[in-house]
Amino acid sequence: MPLPRFLRLPPDRQAAILAVARAQFAEQGPDAASYNKIIEAAGISKTAAYHYFDGKGDLLDTVLDDVRARLLGALGAWREVDTAEEFWAALRAGSARLVAHLEDHPHDLALATSALSRPEDPQAVDWVAAVVSNGQRVRVIRTDVAAELLVRATAAVLRELDGWALAGHPAGAAEWSLLAGLWGPR
Template sequence: MPLPRFDRLPDDRRAAILAVARAEFAEHGPEAASYNKIIEGAGISKTAAYHYFDGRNDLLDTVLDDVKARLLSALRVWVGTSTPERFWAELRAGAARLVTHLDEHPDDRALAPAAMDRPDDPAVTKWVSDVVRDGQALGIIRTDLDPALITAATAALLRTLDGWALSGHPVGDAEWSLLAGLWGAR
């Protein structure tokens, strides 16, 4: 979590600092990126950097949280659907938007695996929970299991499919059927 002074910066300044950091972490990897190069590239002093972040790892955490938020934004908030066909169409459309976002933002693509490995984010859990609730209401997703269990299993499978796609494997009908099988979908 960034320090409170970072949150008080104007939105465009925060975004600029995160963009420089995201690019450096994406180019050199989360372990090898230089905190000093990020500070220099962002045009801030080392003193100012330590007023915004507790150090390099704090900045990395902030960048990865931002990447995760950007990915969720590409997915969009799940809005309930009215038919099973619409449900699947919306799920596939969300996946397509995510792929498009990653194609257009290579820094996010490079950091997505590290962002996905972070502890569950309440916003991610809510998105998956909303999908599950909608699917259950439509009779697509089984209701004989505790909602928390089917939500956790769905989130785990989606993370696995995301990692599969990020490693260059296509996600097609077979992979979608894996999700349908988990859900007990017809």
């Protein structure tokens, strides 16, 4: 989590610093990226940098949180649908938006696996909960299992599917069938 001084910077300045750091972490790798080079490329002094972040690890955490937020933004809010066909179409459309974002933002792609493997984010959990709730309403998702367990299991499968896709394996019918199997009738 960045220090309060960073959060008081104008949003465009915050975004610029994070963009430089995201590029460095993506291109060099989180371990190899140099905090000093990131600071220099962002045009801030070392003193200022330590007023914004506790160090390289704190900056990396902030960048990964930002990448996850960017991915969720690309995915978009879940919009309620009324039929099973619309439900699956909405899931595939969200996946397509996410893939398009990653194709257009290679730094996000390079850091996506790290960003998605971080502890759950309430916004991501809310998105999955909305999917599960809507899926239950349109009878795509079973109702004989506690909703909270279905949300957690769905989130885990989605994380693994994301990792699979990010490793260069296209998501096809077999991959989507994992969700259908999890959600289907007993």
